[in-house]
Amino acid sequence: RDLRMSRGLGDVYKRQAVIKPTVDSSSGKNVVIVDIKNGFNVRDGKSALHIIDSYNMNFIVQEKIIPNEELSTLYPKSINTLRVISYCVGDRVEVAPISLRIGGGGSEIDNIHSGGLSVAVSNDGKLAKKAYRLGYGNSFESFEKHPDTNVIFGDYELSFVERMISVSKELHMLTANIGVISWDLTVDDNDNIVIIAVSYTHLRAHETCAD
Secondary structure, three states, X not given: OOHHHHHHHHHHOOOOEEEEEOXXXXXXXXXXXXXXXXXXXXXXXXXXXXXXXXXXXXXXXXXXXXXXXXXXXXXXXXXXXXXXXXXXXXXXXXXXXXXXXXXXXXXXXXXXHHOOEEXXXXXXXXXXXXXXXXXXXXXXXXEOEOOOOOOEHHHOEOOOHHHHHHHHHHHHHOOOOOOEEEEEEEEEOOOOEEEEEEEEEOOOHHHOOOO
């Protein structure tokens, strides 16, 4: 962490950048979006060096993803991510029901504990009639349209979901010893599928994919 690194963020990341912890982080905790110009964040005036120092050693910096138009229409301030869970059945890979996380309330992250919504998505890309904002414990609210953009969920469809499923299955087969993999995915403004996060669970031998 030095001054050259902090000033260089603005040169490396032509768009805005995202800084987040690499350990002990969930639900969008301590995720910061920055726009560095001349070594300072134009959003709050803090120096990049000060921001980086606040994370100690455990952080990553990534270029901010610009979501494609279909996702931006739902809510433009966050990237909005799909959770695809792939699992092995014998020698093939299947997927569990898919969900979409959507930001809300002015938030730039889509995590459900940060004001985000969750809605089921069919394998052909159709959104369910209702989305849910989950609170801690058993509390939740339901919405038939997005509270900020007024997009009606039941009338909305995403064109890329089948492609996401295909990619998830292909990638899973590269690690066939893992029984279940959870993929957090989005699509950027160039129509590229982007992996946001991956988590997995090792299961018993007979529950892993066969060669």
